[in-house]
Amino acid sequence: xxxxxxxxxxxxxxxxxxxxxxxxxxxxxxxxxxxxxxxxxxxxxxxxxxxxxxxxxxxxxxxxxxxxxxxxxxxxxxxxxxxxxxxxxxxxxxxxxxxxxxxxxxxxxxxxxxxxxxxxxxxxxxxxxxxxxxxxxxxxxxxxxxxxxxxxxxxxxxxxxxxxxxxxxxxxxxxxxxxxxxxxxxxxxxxxxxxxxxxxxxxxxxxxxxxxxxxxxxxxxxxxxxxxxxxxxxxxxxxxxxxxxxxxxxxxxxxxxxxxxxxxxxxxxxxxxxxxxxxxxxxxxxxxxxxxxxxxxxxxxxxxxxxxxxxxxxxxxxxxxxxxxxxxxxxxxxxxxxxxxxxxxxxxxxxxxxxxxxxxxxxxxxxxxxxxxxxxxxxxxxxxxxxxxxxxxxxxxxxxxxxxxxxxxxxxxxxxxxxxxxxxxxxxxxxxxxxxxxxxxxxxxxxxxxxxxxxxxxxxxxxxxxxxxxxxxxxxxxxxxxxxxxxxx
Amino acid sequence: xxxxxxxxxxxxxxxxxxxxxxxxxxxxxxxxxxxxxxxxxxxxxxxxxxxxxxxxxxxxxxxxxxxxxxxxxxxxxx
Numbered sequence: 001x002x003x004x005x006x007x008x009x010x011x012x013x014x015x016x017x018x019x020x021x022x023x024x025x026x027x028x029x030x031x032x033x034x035x036x037x038x039x040x041x042x043x044x045x046x047x048x049x050x051x052x053x054x055x056x057x058x059x060x061x062x063x064x065x066x067x068x069x070x071x072x073x074x075x076x077x078x079x080x081x082x083x084x085x086x087x088x089x090x091x092x093x094x095x096x097x098x099x100x101x102x103x104x105x106x107x108x109x110x111x112x113x114x115x116x117x118x119x120x121x122x123x124x125x126x127x128x129x130x131x132x133x134x135x136x137x138x139x140x141x142x143x144x145x146x147x148x149x150x151x152x153x154x155x156x157x158x159x160x161x162x163x164x165x166x167x168x169x170x171x172x173x174x175x176x177x178x179x180x181x182x183x184x185x186x187x188x189x190x191x192x193x194x195x196x197x198x199x200x201x202x203x204x205x206x207x208x209x210x211x212x213x214x215x216x217x218x219x220x221x222x223x224x225x226x227x228x229x230x231x232x233x234x235x236x237x238x239x240x241x242x243x244x245x246x247x248x249x250x251x252x253x254x255x256x257x258x259x260x261x262x263x264x265x266x267x268x269x270x271x272x273x274x275x276x277x278x279x280x281x282x283x284x285x286x287x288x289x290x291x292x293x294x295x296x297x298x299x300x301x302x303x304x305x306x307x308x309x310x311x312x313x314x315x316x317x318x319x320x321x322x323x324x325x326x327x328x329x330x331x332x333x334x335x336x337x338x339x340x341x342x343x344x345x346x347x348x349x350x351x352x353x354x355x356x357x358x359x360x361x362x363x364x365x366x367x368x369x370x371x372x373x374x375x376x377x378x379x380x381x382x383x384x385x386x387x388x389x390x391x392x393x394x395x396x397x398x399x400x401x402x403x404x405x406x407x408x409x410x411x412x413x414x415x416x417x418x419x420x421x422x423x424x425x426x427x428x429x430x431x432x433x434x435x436x437x438x439x440x441x442x443x444x445x446x447x448x449x450x451x452x453x454x455x456x457x458x459x460x461x462x463x464x465x466x467x468x469x470x471x472x473x474x475x476x477x478x479x480x481x482x483x484x485x486x487x488x489x
Numbered sequence: 490x491x492x493x494x495x496x497x498x499x500x501x502x503x504x505x506x507x508x509x510x511x512x513x514x515x516x517x518x519x520x521x522x523x524x525x526x527x528x529x530x531x532x533x534x535x536x537x538x539x540x541x542x543x544x545x546x547x548x549x550x551x552x553x554x555x556x557x558x559x560x561x562x563x564x565x566x567x
Contacts, residue, residue, distance in 0.1 A: 077538050081519050084542045087549040088508045091556060093502030099561065100497045215531025221528070227533045230523035239520055246512040269563050276557040282549050288543075418498050487491035 004277065011325025015194065016171065022190045023175035025184030026309035035365045036356070039180035039372055040111045040348045041265040048184055048274035051266045055275065056282050057337035058262070059089070059253050060195065062140075062148030063398060064290060065331035066308050070292030073310035075229025076220060078237045080291045085246040086283050091485030092250040098263045100417045102272060105264035112345070113409075114353040115255040116264070118486060120416045121424035121477060124358060131353035131433060133408055134257050135379070139341045140401040143383035145342070147390045149335040151229075156312050156328050165387050173380035176340045177373045178349075181265055186342045191333030196286055203289035206296035206318035219299040227298065233415065238363035240452030247457050248403060255406030255413065258345040344375065349411070400442055407438040407459035411457040415467050420486040425474025426467045433466025434459050496562045503560065514545050528567055 007457065028039045035041055046054070072079040110116040114134065115361055118127030125134065150164035159167070210216050217228065226233040231241075266272055290311075296306075297314030304313055315327045353373050356363055363371070412430040415422040441455035449455045519541030529536035535545070 022516060077535055080538060080542050081515070084515060084546060086509075087502075087515075087546045088511050088553075091504050091549075092508055092554050095556065095561070096501040099500065100494075103493065103497075214530075216535070217530050217533045217535075225528065228522055230526050230537065237514065240518070242516050243512075250508055269528075273557050273561050273563065276561070277554060280550055280553040280557065284546065288546070399506070418501065486494055 005030070005321040005324065008325035008328060011329060012157065012214050012332070015326075015329040016341075018190060020175060021173075022186040023179045024185040026186035027179035030180060030182040032117070035368050036111060036352065036372075037413055038182070039369075040344070040352065041105070041261070042137045042180070042182040042185060044106065044265055045267060046182075046262070046265045046271075047267055048271040048278065050185050050189045051262060051271060052275040052282065053192035053343075054337075055093075055259060056184040056279050056286075057188035057192040057195065057323070057334070058258055058341040059093075059256070060286065061338035062145050062173075062331065062335040063402075064287075065195075065199075065311055065334045066148045067398070068290055069294035069311040069314075070307035072291045073237045073298050073304070073307050075234075076224075076295055076298065077291075078230050078232035081230065081238055081292065082245050083249065083287055085249040086287050089250050089253050090276055090279035090283060093191040093259060094253040094272065094279065096414065097254060097260060097417070098266070098272045098276065099268075101260055101263040102248050102266050102268040103211035104417070106268065107425040108213070109404070110264060112264075112348045112352050113260045114349060115357070117262075117412065117416060117427065118353070118357065119480070121427050122481065123424040123427070126424060126427055126431075127353050127357055129428065130257075133435065134349045135346050135354075135433070137401040137405045137408075138258070138346045139379065139383045140397050141160060141405075142339060142342050142346075142379075143390070144401075145335050145339045145387045146387040146396040149332065150337075150387070151308065152312060152328075153333050155309055156316075162388065165384060167444050168336075169380050169384045171378055172336055172339045172343065176343045176380075177376040180372075180446065183346060184337075184344055185262075185265070187340065188337040191337040191458065192282070194326075196282060196331045198327040198333075199289045199293065200285055201323070202315050202319060202327045203296070203332075205456040206293055206300060206314055209318045210296055210299050210319065211470070216299055220295070223298065228293075228447045238452060241448075244457050246456035247455055247460075251410050251460065252403050252406040252456060255408075255410035256402075257409060258341045261345055261348075281378060286442065307414075315353070343379055345374055346379040347372055350375040350379070382417045399447065402455040403454070404435060404438050404440075404442075407456050407463065408435040410434070410460060411463040412465050415471075419471075420482050421471070421476060422449075422467070423471050424467075425478045426471030429470025429474075430463045430467030434463030437462035493562070500556075500561055503556070507556070511545060511549050517540055518545070545567070 037441045108119045110119055114127045114130035117130055145166055146168055149160050149168045153159040153164035154161050212436045220227045224233055293314050294310045297310045300317045301313045316324055319327050406429050411434060412427045438455050438459040449458055522537035522541055531539045542546050
């Protein structure tokens with residue numbers, strides 16, 4: 001669809017080589033120590049810069065670079081309100097969870113998020129339910145990432161969809177299985193830098209090319225004045241949706257197991273403080289730039305057949321060819337970094353939560369290594385098979401799996417971390433209630449539930465109520481647990 | 490109850506409060522200012538975007554900086 005300039009190919013190849021280079025360096029650095037400890041949490045040695053960059057690279061998926069620009073291209077400035085609760089995403093994600101999860105991870109030796117819940121409640125059932133939910137929902141999410149990445153390759157480089165899919169799966173599967181968490185974190189960090197520079201540069205060039213903000217406003221007003229006002233064209237963003245999304249983005253991000261796992265891998269303490277600051281700064285630069293690119297794209301490349309092409313089309317229209325390849329690597333970086341993190345959290349759920357923790361004796365290093373590599377490759381392949389025939393309702397799968405995970409885990413996690421007498425029955429009830437309520441609303445009403453709010457918002461309330469009821473009906477956990485986690489008898 | 494846990498609980502509550510305040514500001518200001526006609530622009534950007542989103546976002550970042558670098562307690566660093 002777009003011109004495949006040699007410079008674009010060169011930049012892409014350079015980007016891939018650099019990604020493998022960082023994975024190799026990460027793997028080398030991680031030699032020694034327990035395999036599972038190193039593979040899943042990098043020996044809890046991740047410093048502030050890498051933590052910040054891997055956190056944001058995981059949080060910003062293909063949706064941020066393909067789906068969000070498509071919406072901004074179609075609906076204009078109101079999408080900035082739709083996304084702007086990212087202003088507090090780092091505050092909530094780190095402020096509510098980082099320090100506590102990091103401390104408890106060190107205290108209990110937890111390697112995964114289900115590990116944390118399982119140990120907190122001494123319940124293999126909770127670990128298993130959390131592990132299964134993570135594997136299933138993240139595989140659905142991965143399918144969407146594969147499709148998004150292959151479509152970018154198809155649109156920008158002209159690589160056929162099927163070959164793009166295979167290339168994506170092989171690339172990400174290889175470096176994740178090879179290097180584990182440290183390699184993923186280092187490649188994420190590199191990819192996050194590519195994402196930020198690419199996007200900020202593209203936004204500045206796009207606005208410059210139009211002739212500045214005044215010229216952009218005149219152009220948009222001529223096309224459709226609704227692009228500049230709320231609720232936007234076709235009444236896209238009523239106040240109920242704005243309220244929903246101010247709840248969804250911060251809590252849905254905070255509740256992602258792939259992000260909570262990153263706190264287990266951090267050095268803790270001062271590293272977390274600095275990482276939190278860096279994530280806030282990164283987000284301040286990233287998301288307004290993404291929206292600006294798409295809105296400028298509406299003026300630079302009006303009438304695109306597919307709004308999903310808004311980001312690559314605008315980049316190609318606004319940047320010189322020698323720079324376009326570098327900037328176009330940004331969406332690829334976002335998709336690859338998210339995929340690798342999902343792969344890792346999925347394989348850890350299988351090997352650690354569903355297998356190793358249910359054995360009477362620990363498995364050998366060699367067996368752990370072999371199983372982890374197999375699990376990583378299997379999790380890479382299953383969504384790939386489904387991605388060969390992407391369903392029409394793909395976007396529903398993305399939203400469903402992303403917010404579904406958080407509807408399942410936000411309340412149980414907060415209760416587990418901050419409520420000393422919260423018990424295992426309450427935790428299971430909160431998980432099942434949150435997910436069940438979300439599934440029911442989504443199947444019955446789609447993305448607009450009662451009062452026009454998103455199903456996720458109501459599911460949080462249902463999850464909390466189920467958690468309280470379960471706590472009330474269930475037997476108390478052992479006193480030793482309260483002592484261990486809260487210092488009280 | 491250990492000081493570390495109490496401190497972390499306070500930090501979580503403050504984060505939730507900041508989120509709630511930001512939400513009320515952003516949504517109220519954006520919808521109220523966007524209802525004005527004709528559309529007002531500040532430097533080519535809609536008036537409601539400046540006062541309803543950009544200014545709160547910058548304010549939130551200032552608060553975020555205070556929160557992350559000064560308010561959050563320093564734990565152990567291995």
